[in-house]
Amino acid sequence: MKKYAFFLCFIFLFASVLLPVKASAYTLPADIDIQSNAVMLASLDTGAVLFTKNADEKVYPASLTKIMTAVVALRKATNLDEVITVNKEDLDSLLGTDSSLGGLKADEQLPLRVLLNIMLVTSGGDAATVVANHFGGGDISVFVDMMNEQAKELKMTGTHFSNPVGLHDPLNYTTVSDMYKLTVFAITLPTFAEMCNQSSYTVPATNKNPQRKIATTNLMLNPSTTYYYRYINGVKTGYTTEAGRCLISTASKDGYNYICLAMGAPPKDAAGNVIHKEFSDTKSLYKWAFDTFEYKQVVNKNEPVAEVSVKLAWKTDHLSLFPDKDFSAIIPKSADDSTIIIEPILTKSTVDAPVKSGMVMGFAKIKYSGEEIGRVNIIATDDVNRNELLYYLQVAKNIVTSFWFIVGAIIFVLLLILLIIVNIVQNKYRKKMKRVRSRRRI
Numbered sequence: 001m002k003k004y005a006f007f008l009c010f011i012f013l014f015a016s017v018l019l020p021v022k023a024s025a026y027t028l029p030a031d032i033d034i035q036s037n038a039v040m041l042a043s044l045d046t047g048a049v050l051f052t053k054n055a056d057e058k059v060y061p062a063s064l065t066k067i068m069t070a071v072v073a074l075r076k077a078t079n080l081d082e083v084i085t086v087n088k089e090d091l092d093s094l095l096g097t098d099s100s101l102g103g104l105k106a107d108e109q110l111p112l113r114v115l116l117n118i119m120l121v122t123s124g125g126d127a128a129t130v131v132a133n134h135f136g137g138g139d140i141s142v143f144v145d146m147m148n149e150q151a152k153e154l155k156m157t158g159t160h161f162s163n164p165v166g167l168h169d170p171l172n173y174t175t176v177s178d179m180y181k182l183t184v185f186a187i188t189l190p191t192f193a194e195m196c197n198q199s200s201y202t203v204p205a206t207n208k209n210p211q212r213k214i215a216t217t218n219l220m221l222n223p224s225t226t227y228y229y230r231y232i233n234g235v236k237t238g239y240t241t242e243a244g245r246c247l248i249s250t251a252s253k254d255g256y257n258y259i260c261l262a263m264g265a266p267p268k269d270a271a272g273n274v275i276h277k278e279f280s281d282t283k284s285l286y287k288w289a290f291d292t293f294e295y296k297q298v299v300n301k302n303e304p305v306a307e308v309s310v311k312l313a314w315k316t317d318h319l320s321l322f323p324d325k326d327f328s329a330i331i332p333k334s335a336d337d338s339t340i341i342i343e344p345i346l347t348k349s350t351v352d353a354p355v356k357s358g359m360v361m362g363f364a365k366i367k368y369s370g371e372e373i374g375r376v377n378i379i380a381t382d383d384v385n386r387n388e389l390l391y392y393l394q395v396a397k398n399i400v401t402s403f404w405f406i407v408g409a410i411i412f413v414l415l416l417i418l419l420i421i422v423n424i425v426q427n428k429y430r431k432k433m434k435r436v437r438s439r440r441r442i
Helices: 007-016 062-076 088-092 112-121 125-135 140-153 176-186 192-196 277-292 388-400 403-441
Strands: 038-043 049-053 083-085 109-111 200-203 212-215 232-240 244-253 256-265 293-299 306-311 318-323 327-332 340-346 350-352 360-368 371-380
Touching (some): 038 277, 062 125, 062 140, 062 232, 062 244, 083 112, 083 125, 088 125, 112 125, 125 140, 176 256, 244 277, 256 277, 256 293, 306 360, 318 360, 327 360
Parallel strands (some): 306 350
Antiparallel strands (some): 038 049, 038 256, 200 212, 232 244, 244 256, 340 360, 360 371
Protein backbone atom coordinates (compact mmCIF):
# COMPACT_ATOMS: atom_id res chain seq x y z
CA MET A 1 0.00 0.00 0.00
CA LYS A 2 1.39 3.39 -1.01
CA LYS A 3 2.14 5.99 1.67
CA TYR A 4 2.07 9.76 1.34
CA ALA A 5 5.59 10.89 0.57
CA PHE A 6 4.77 14.45 1.55
CA PHE A 7 3.43 14.07 5.09
CA LEU A 8 6.00 16.48 6.55
CA CYS A 9 4.63 19.34 4.49
CA PHE A 10 1.24 19.08 6.21
CA ILE A 11 2.40 21.34 9.03
CA PHE A 12 2.82 24.11 6.49
CA LEU A 13 -0.48 23.27 4.86
CA PHE A 14 -2.43 23.40 8.13
CA ALA A 15 -0.93 26.81 8.83
CA SER A 16 -1.88 28.07 5.38
CA VAL A 17 -5.29 26.40 4.99
CA LEU A 18 -7.16 29.35 6.49
CA LEU A 19 -5.58 31.83 4.16
CA PRO A 20 -7.47 33.06 1.14
CA VAL A 21 -6.86 31.03 -1.99
CA LYS A 22 -5.22 33.13 -4.71
CA ALA A 23 -6.39 33.22 -8.29
CA SER A 24 -4.59 31.20 -10.92
CA ALA A 25 -1.31 32.72 -12.14
CA TYR A 26 -0.87 30.32 -15.06
CA THR A 27 -2.68 29.47 -18.28
CA LEU A 28 -3.04 25.90 -19.46
CA PRO A 29 -1.57 24.83 -22.80
CA ALA A 30 -4.02 24.78 -25.69
CA ASP A 31 -3.98 20.98 -25.86
CA ILE A 32 -5.44 20.62 -22.33
CA ASP A 33 -9.22 20.95 -22.40
CA ILE A 34 -10.69 20.76 -18.90
CA GLN A 35 -14.28 19.53 -18.92
CA SER A 36 -14.98 19.70 -15.18
CA ASN A 37 -17.01 22.75 -14.21
CA ALA A 38 -14.96 23.78 -11.17
CA VAL A 39 -11.29 22.97 -10.70
CA MET A 40 -8.24 23.75 -8.61
CA LEU A 41 -4.64 22.56 -8.81
CA ALA A 42 -2.27 23.59 -6.02
CA SER A 43 1.13 22.70 -4.63
CA LEU A 44 1.06 20.79 -1.36
CA ASP A 45 4.64 21.88 -0.75
CA THR A 46 4.11 25.64 -0.86
CA GLY A 47 0.36 26.24 -1.04
CA ALA A 48 0.78 27.97 -4.41
CA VAL A 49 -2.28 27.73 -6.64
CA LEU A 50 -1.28 26.85 -10.20
CA PHE A 51 -4.68 26.72 -11.86
CA THR A 52 -8.29 27.45 -11.01
CA LYS A 53 -11.58 27.36 -12.81
CA ASN A 54 -14.76 28.61 -11.11
CA ALA A 55 -13.10 27.93 -7.76
CA ASP A 56 -15.53 30.12 -5.82
CA GLU A 57 -18.64 29.12 -7.72
CA LYS A 58 -21.39 27.31 -5.77
CA VAL A 59 -21.31 23.58 -6.49
CA TYR A 60 -22.80 20.43 -4.97
CA PRO A 61 -20.29 18.11 -3.28
CA ALA A 62 -22.17 14.79 -3.59
CA SER A 63 -20.15 12.13 -1.73
CA LEU A 64 -17.23 14.51 -1.19
CA THR A 65 -19.42 15.43 1.79
CA LYS A 66 -18.10 12.27 3.44
CA ILE A 67 -14.70 13.95 3.83
CA MET A 68 -16.31 16.27 6.36
CA THR A 69 -18.20 13.36 7.94
CA ALA A 70 -14.91 11.56 8.44
CA VAL A 71 -13.18 14.69 9.77
CA VAL A 72 -15.84 15.27 12.44
CA ALA A 73 -15.84 11.58 13.42
CA LEU A 74 -12.05 11.39 13.65
CA ARG A 75 -11.92 14.53 15.78
CA LYS A 76 -14.65 13.29 18.10
CA ALA A 77 -13.44 9.69 18.37
CA THR A 78 -11.43 8.55 21.36
CA ASN A 79 -11.08 4.95 20.19
CA LEU A 80 -11.19 3.86 16.55
CA ASP A 81 -11.78 0.29 17.68
CA GLU A 82 -15.03 1.21 19.42
CA VAL A 83 -17.75 -1.19 18.24
CA ILE A 84 -20.88 0.44 16.80
CA THR A 85 -24.18 -1.32 16.11
CA VAL A 86 -26.02 -0.63 12.85
CA ASN A 87 -29.60 0.52 13.39
CA LYS A 88 -32.27 -0.57 10.95
CA GLU A 89 -33.61 2.98 10.93
CA ASP A 90 -30.29 4.23 9.56
CA LEU A 91 -30.47 1.79 6.67
CA ASP A 92 -34.14 2.54 5.99
CA SER A 93 -33.40 6.26 5.78
CA LEU A 94 -31.39 5.64 2.60
CA LEU A 95 -34.05 3.59 0.78
CA GLY A 96 -34.87 5.15 -2.58
CA THR A 97 -32.09 7.73 -2.39
CA ASP A 98 -29.66 6.09 -4.86
CA SER A 99 -26.97 6.39 -2.22
CA SER A 100 -23.96 4.13 -2.69
CA LEU A 101 -23.91 1.45 0.00
CA GLY A 102 -21.31 -0.58 1.84
CA GLY A 103 -23.46 -3.67 2.36
CA LEU A 104 -24.20 -3.14 6.06
CA LYS A 105 -27.00 -5.09 7.75
CA ALA A 106 -29.30 -4.21 10.61
CA ASP A 107 -27.81 -5.06 14.04
CA GLU A 108 -24.40 -5.62 12.48
CA GLN A 109 -21.56 -4.68 14.82
CA LEU A 110 -18.43 -3.09 13.38
CA PRO A 111 -15.51 -1.09 14.78
CA LEU A 112 -15.53 2.62 13.95
CA ARG A 113 -12.29 2.12 12.01
CA VAL A 114 -14.02 -0.34 9.68
CA LEU A 115 -17.02 1.94 9.17
CA LEU A 116 -14.71 4.82 8.21
CA ASN A 117 -12.90 2.61 5.70
CA ILE A 118 -16.19 1.54 4.14
CA MET A 119 -17.27 5.18 3.96
CA LEU A 120 -14.05 6.48 2.39
CA VAL A 121 -13.00 3.56 0.17
CA THR A 122 -16.26 2.48 -1.38
CA SER A 123 -18.25 5.60 -0.43
CA GLY A 124 -20.74 3.69 1.70
CA GLY A 125 -23.61 6.00 2.55
CA ASP A 126 -24.87 3.47 5.07
CA ALA A 127 -21.57 3.65 6.95
CA ALA A 128 -21.68 7.47 6.91
CA THR A 129 -25.21 7.45 8.31
CA VAL A 130 -24.32 5.00 11.08
CA VAL A 131 -21.27 7.04 12.07
CA ALA A 132 -23.25 10.30 12.06
CA ASN A 133 -26.06 8.78 14.14
CA HIS A 134 -23.54 7.44 16.65
CA PHE A 135 -21.68 10.72 17.21
CA GLY A 136 -24.92 12.68 17.04
CA GLY A 137 -26.23 10.75 20.02
CA GLY A 138 -29.03 9.22 18.00
CA ASP A 139 -29.84 12.49 16.20
CA ILE A 140 -28.19 12.96 12.81
CA SER A 141 -29.14 16.64 12.76
CA VAL A 142 -26.87 17.16 15.77
CA PHE A 143 -23.99 15.64 13.80
CA VAL A 144 -24.79 17.86 10.80
CA ASP A 145 -24.53 20.85 13.11
CA MET A 146 -21.06 19.60 14.06
CA MET A 147 -20.18 19.45 10.37
CA ASN A 148 -21.22 23.06 9.85
CA GLU A 149 -19.34 24.15 12.97
CA GLN A 150 -16.22 22.48 11.58
CA ALA A 151 -16.78 24.25 8.25
CA LYS A 152 -17.02 27.55 10.11
CA GLU A 153 -13.79 26.78 11.99
CA LEU A 154 -12.03 26.18 8.67
CA LYS A 155 -13.49 29.41 7.25
CA MET A 156 -15.41 27.54 4.57
CA THR A 157 -17.58 30.59 3.97
CA GLY A 158 -19.30 29.25 0.85
CA THR A 159 -20.31 25.91 2.35
CA HIS A 160 -23.33 24.46 4.13
CA PHE A 161 -24.08 20.81 4.90
CA SER A 162 -27.53 19.31 5.34
CA ASN A 163 -26.67 15.60 5.56
CA PRO A 164 -23.60 13.43 6.23
CA VAL A 165 -23.87 11.34 3.06
CA GLY A 166 -23.86 13.87 0.22
CA LEU A 167 -27.43 13.22 -0.92
CA HIS A 168 -28.52 16.04 -3.17
CA ASP A 169 -30.13 18.92 -1.34
CA PRO A 170 -30.10 22.61 -2.31
CA LEU A 171 -28.80 23.26 1.21
CA ASN A 172 -25.88 20.85 0.81
CA TYR A 173 -23.45 22.98 -1.17
CA THR A 174 -19.85 24.16 -1.24
CA THR A 175 -17.11 25.61 -3.46
CA VAL A 176 -13.86 24.17 -4.77
CA SER A 177 -11.95 26.71 -2.66
CA ASP A 178 -13.72 25.49 0.46
CA MET A 179 -13.19 21.83 -0.33
CA TYR A 180 -9.50 22.60 -0.76
CA LYS A 181 -9.41 23.96 2.80
CA LEU A 182 -11.27 20.93 4.12
CA THR A 183 -9.14 18.35 2.32
CA VAL A 184 -5.80 19.93 3.24
CA PHE A 185 -6.94 19.83 6.86
CA ALA A 186 -8.33 16.29 6.58
CA ILE A 187 -5.11 14.73 5.31
CA THR A 188 -3.31 15.95 8.42
CA LEU A 189 -5.54 13.80 10.64
CA PRO A 190 -4.25 10.38 11.78
CA THR A 191 -5.36 7.48 9.55
CA PHE A 192 -7.44 9.61 7.15
CA ALA A 193 -4.87 9.65 4.34
CA GLU A 194 -4.10 5.97 4.78
CA MET A 195 -7.77 5.05 4.48
CA CYS A 196 -8.27 7.16 1.35
CA ASN A 197 -5.20 5.78 -0.38
CA GLN A 198 -6.39 2.18 -0.74
CA SER A 199 -7.44 0.58 -4.00
CA SER A 200 -9.38 -1.96 -1.95
CA TYR A 201 -10.16 -2.81 1.65
CA THR A 202 -10.88 -6.12 3.35
CA VAL A 203 -13.84 -5.82 5.69
CA PRO A 204 -13.38 -8.32 8.53
CA ALA A 205 -16.10 -10.84 9.32
CA THR A 206 -18.85 -9.56 11.62
CA ASN A 207 -21.86 -11.02 13.38
CA LYS A 208 -23.86 -10.46 10.17
CA ASN A 209 -21.40 -10.67 7.28
CA PRO A 210 -18.44 -12.88 6.33
CA GLN A 211 -15.09 -11.32 5.48
CA ARG A 212 -15.31 -9.48 2.18
CA LYS A 213 -13.28 -7.14 -0.03
CA ILE A 214 -14.54 -3.79 -1.23
CA ALA A 215 -13.03 -1.74 -4.05
CA THR A 216 -12.32 1.98 -4.21
CA THR A 217 -14.53 4.26 -6.25
CA ASN A 218 -11.40 6.15 -7.34
CA LEU A 219 -10.47 4.24 -10.47
CA MET A 220 -7.18 6.13 -10.75
CA LEU A 221 -5.95 4.02 -7.82
CA ASN A 222 -6.84 0.73 -9.50
CA PRO A 223 -4.05 -0.69 -11.72
CA SER A 224 -6.55 -2.86 -13.59
CA THR A 225 -8.39 0.16 -15.06
CA THR A 226 -7.50 2.45 -17.95
CA TYR A 227 -7.76 5.41 -15.59
CA TYR A 228 -4.90 4.23 -13.37
CA TYR A 229 -2.27 6.86 -12.59
CA ARG A 230 0.73 5.57 -10.69
CA TYR A 231 1.43 8.82 -8.82
CA ILE A 232 -2.10 9.28 -7.44
CA ASN A 233 -3.10 9.22 -3.76
CA GLY A 234 -6.75 9.20 -2.58
CA VAL A 235 -8.80 11.16 -1.69
CA LYS A 236 -12.53 10.87 -2.54
CA THR A 237 -14.99 10.63 -5.40
CA GLY A 238 -18.58 11.85 -5.61
CA TYR A 239 -21.50 11.80 -8.00
CA THR A 240 -25.10 12.86 -8.22
CA THR A 241 -27.01 14.05 -11.28
CA GLU A 242 -26.97 17.61 -9.97
CA ALA A 243 -23.33 17.59 -8.80
CA GLY A 244 -21.85 15.81 -11.80
CA ARG A 245 -18.77 13.66 -11.34
CA CYS A 246 -16.33 14.86 -8.68
CA LEU A 247 -12.86 13.86 -7.59
CA ILE A 248 -10.42 15.18 -5.01
CA SER A 249 -6.96 13.63 -5.11
CA THR A 250 -3.30 14.21 -4.41
CA ALA A 251 -0.26 13.10 -6.36
CA SER A 252 3.46 12.80 -5.61
CA LYS A 253 6.40 12.46 -7.98
CA ASP A 254 10.13 13.19 -7.64
CA GLY A 255 9.59 15.03 -4.38
CA TYR A 256 6.81 17.27 -5.74
CA ASN A 257 3.32 17.03 -4.25
CA TYR A 258 0.06 18.45 -5.61
CA ILE A 259 -3.64 18.44 -4.83
CA CYS A 260 -6.29 18.52 -7.53
CA LEU A 261 -10.01 19.15 -7.13
CA ALA A 262 -12.29 18.49 -10.11
CA MET A 263 -16.03 18.99 -9.61
CA GLY A 264 -19.02 19.01 -11.94
CA ALA A 265 -17.53 16.83 -14.68
CA PRO A 266 -20.09 15.60 -17.24
CA PRO A 267 -21.25 12.00 -16.64
CA LYS A 268 -21.97 11.30 -20.33
CA ASP A 269 -20.79 12.47 -23.72
CA ALA A 270 -22.96 13.84 -26.52
CA ALA A 271 -23.77 10.30 -27.65
CA GLY A 272 -24.95 9.29 -24.20
CA ASN A 273 -21.92 7.17 -23.37
CA VAL A 274 -20.71 7.08 -19.76
CA ILE A 275 -17.50 9.07 -19.36
CA HIS A 276 -15.20 9.97 -16.48
CA LYS A 277 -13.74 13.37 -17.29
CA GLU A 278 -12.99 13.90 -13.62
CA PHE A 279 -10.23 11.29 -14.00
CA SER A 280 -8.86 12.50 -17.34
CA ASP A 281 -8.96 16.16 -16.24
CA THR A 282 -7.09 15.29 -13.07
CA LYS A 283 -4.45 13.26 -14.90
CA SER A 284 -3.90 16.04 -17.45
CA LEU A 285 -3.41 18.64 -14.74
CA TYR A 286 -0.96 16.49 -12.78
CA LYS A 287 1.09 15.71 -15.90
CA TRP A 288 1.19 19.42 -16.77
CA ALA A 289 2.32 20.31 -13.24
CA PHE A 290 5.04 17.66 -13.03
CA ASP A 291 6.33 18.50 -16.52
CA THR A 292 6.16 22.30 -16.24
CA PHE A 293 7.02 23.43 -12.72
CA GLU A 294 9.88 23.14 -10.32
CA TYR A 295 10.79 24.40 -6.88
CA LYS A 296 13.25 27.29 -7.19
CA GLN A 297 14.88 29.70 -4.76
CA VAL A 298 13.90 33.15 -5.97
CA VAL A 299 15.04 35.26 -3.00
CA ASN A 300 18.43 35.00 -1.30
CA LYS A 301 18.53 36.41 2.23
CA ASN A 302 22.18 37.38 1.70
CA GLU A 303 21.40 39.71 -1.21
CA PRO A 304 20.13 43.26 -0.46
CA VAL A 305 16.75 44.22 -1.88
CA ALA A 306 16.41 47.83 -0.68
CA GLU A 307 18.21 50.76 0.95
CA VAL A 308 17.11 53.22 3.60
CA SER A 309 18.55 56.64 4.60
CA VAL A 310 19.88 56.87 8.16
CA LYS A 311 20.04 60.01 10.33
CA LEU A 312 21.86 60.71 13.61
CA ALA A 313 24.73 58.36 12.74
CA TRP A 314 28.24 59.82 12.31
CA LYS A 315 29.67 57.49 9.65
CA THR A 316 26.54 55.92 8.13
CA ASP A 317 24.01 57.75 6.00
CA HIS A 318 22.53 54.75 4.12
CA LEU A 319 21.82 51.17 5.17
CA SER A 320 21.27 48.14 2.92
CA LEU A 321 18.23 46.01 3.78
CA PHE A 322 17.91 42.27 3.28
CA PRO A 323 15.13 39.65 3.20
CA ASP A 324 14.64 37.99 6.59
CA LYS A 325 14.78 34.54 4.94
CA ASP A 326 15.35 32.71 1.71
CA PHE A 327 12.20 32.28 -0.36
CA SER A 328 11.48 29.47 -2.79
CA ALA A 329 8.44 28.95 -4.96
CA ILE A 330 6.89 26.60 -7.47
CA ILE A 331 7.42 28.33 -10.82
CA PRO A 332 7.85 27.21 -14.43
CA LYS A 333 11.11 25.48 -15.24
CA SER A 334 11.61 28.01 -18.04
CA ALA A 335 11.60 30.96 -15.62
CA ASP A 336 14.85 32.92 -15.19
CA ASP A 337 15.93 35.81 -12.97
CA SER A 338 14.51 38.36 -15.39
CA THR A 339 10.98 37.06 -14.82
CA ILE A 340 11.21 37.45 -11.02
CA ILE A 341 10.53 40.91 -9.60
CA ILE A 342 11.19 41.81 -5.97
CA GLU A 343 9.18 44.89 -5.03
CA PRO A 344 10.23 46.42 -1.68
CA ILE A 345 7.62 48.25 0.41
CA LEU A 346 9.38 50.20 3.17
CA THR A 347 7.70 51.45 6.32
CA LYS A 348 9.88 54.60 6.13
CA SER A 349 12.36 55.87 3.56
CA THR A 350 14.46 57.46 6.32
CA VAL A 351 15.14 56.17 9.85
CA ASP A 352 16.90 57.61 12.88
CA ALA A 353 19.75 55.77 14.55
CA PRO A 354 20.06 53.64 16.59
CA VAL A 355 19.17 50.74 14.30
CA LYS A 356 19.37 47.19 15.61
CA SER A 357 20.15 44.13 13.51
CA GLY A 358 16.93 42.23 12.76
CA MET A 359 14.75 45.35 12.90
CA VAL A 360 11.88 45.00 10.38
CA MET A 361 11.87 47.89 7.92
CA GLY A 362 9.01 46.72 5.70
CA PHE A 363 8.34 43.83 3.34
CA ALA A 364 8.95 42.80 -0.23
CA LYS A 365 6.45 41.41 -2.72
CA ILE A 366 7.84 38.62 -4.88
CA LYS A 367 6.24 38.57 -8.30
CA TYR A 368 6.40 36.25 -11.27
CA SER A 369 4.92 37.46 -14.56
CA GLY A 370 3.14 40.24 -12.71
CA GLU A 371 1.48 37.93 -10.16
CA GLU A 372 2.45 38.01 -6.51
CA ILE A 373 3.76 34.61 -5.43
CA GLY A 374 4.90 35.48 -1.93
CA ARG A 375 6.22 38.01 0.58
CA VAL A 376 9.19 38.33 2.90
CA ASN A 377 10.00 40.86 5.60
CA ILE A 378 12.83 43.29 4.92
CA ILE A 379 15.25 43.74 7.82
CA ALA A 380 18.43 45.54 8.83
CA THR A 381 21.34 43.16 9.29
CA ASP A 382 23.76 45.61 10.93
CA ASP A 383 23.66 47.71 14.09
CA VAL A 384 23.97 51.46 13.60
CA ASN A 385 24.81 53.44 16.74
CA ARG A 386 23.50 56.91 17.45
CA ASN A 387 25.91 59.86 17.66
CA GLU A 388 24.94 61.76 20.82
CA LEU A 389 26.07 65.17 19.51
CA LEU A 390 23.96 64.79 16.38
CA TYR A 391 21.11 63.53 18.53
CA TYR A 392 21.08 66.57 20.84
CA LEU A 393 21.47 68.92 17.90
CA GLN A 394 18.46 67.18 16.37
CA VAL A 395 16.56 67.53 19.65
CA ALA A 396 17.41 71.24 19.74
CA LYS A 397 16.36 71.63 16.12
CA ASN A 398 13.12 69.81 16.81
CA ILE A 399 12.46 72.11 19.74
CA VAL A 400 13.15 75.38 17.93
CA THR A 401 11.17 74.28 14.87
CA SER A 402 8.24 72.94 16.83
CA PHE A 403 4.88 74.67 16.55
CA TRP A 404 4.60 75.60 20.21
CA PHE A 405 8.17 76.91 20.33
CA ILE A 406 7.44 79.15 17.37
CA VAL A 407 4.18 80.30 18.95
CA GLY A 408 6.01 80.98 22.21
CA ALA A 409 8.76 82.85 20.39
CA ILE A 410 6.21 85.02 18.59
CA ILE A 411 4.43 85.78 21.85
CA PHE A 412 7.76 86.63 23.47
CA VAL A 413 8.72 88.99 20.63
CA LEU A 414 5.29 90.63 20.75
CA LEU A 415 5.56 91.09 24.51
CA LEU A 416 9.06 92.49 24.09
CA ILE A 417 7.85 94.94 21.46
CA LEU A 418 4.95 95.88 23.69
CA LEU A 419 7.32 96.40 26.60
CA ILE A 420 9.55 98.63 24.47
CA ILE A 421 6.58 100.66 23.30
CA VAL A 422 5.31 101.03 26.85
CA ASN A 423 8.78 102.05 27.98
CA ILE A 424 9.03 104.66 25.20
CA VAL A 425 5.62 106.04 26.03
CA GLN A 426 6.47 106.22 29.72
CA ASN A 427 9.77 107.97 28.99
CA LYS A 428 8.03 110.57 26.83
CA TYR A 429 5.44 111.10 29.52
CA ARG A 430 8.09 111.55 32.19
CA LYS A 431 9.99 114.11 30.05
CA LYS A 432 6.77 116.00 29.39
CA MET A 433 5.86 116.08 33.04
CA LYS A 434 9.38 117.24 33.91
CA ARG A 435 9.07 120.21 31.52
CA VAL A 436 5.68 121.11 32.97
CA ARG A 437 7.04 121.19 36.52
CA SER A 438 10.01 123.29 35.38
CA ARG A 439 7.70 126.00 33.90
CA ARG A 440 5.62 126.16 37.08
CA ARG A 441 8.68 126.86 39.18
CA ILE A 442 9.56 129.79 36.92
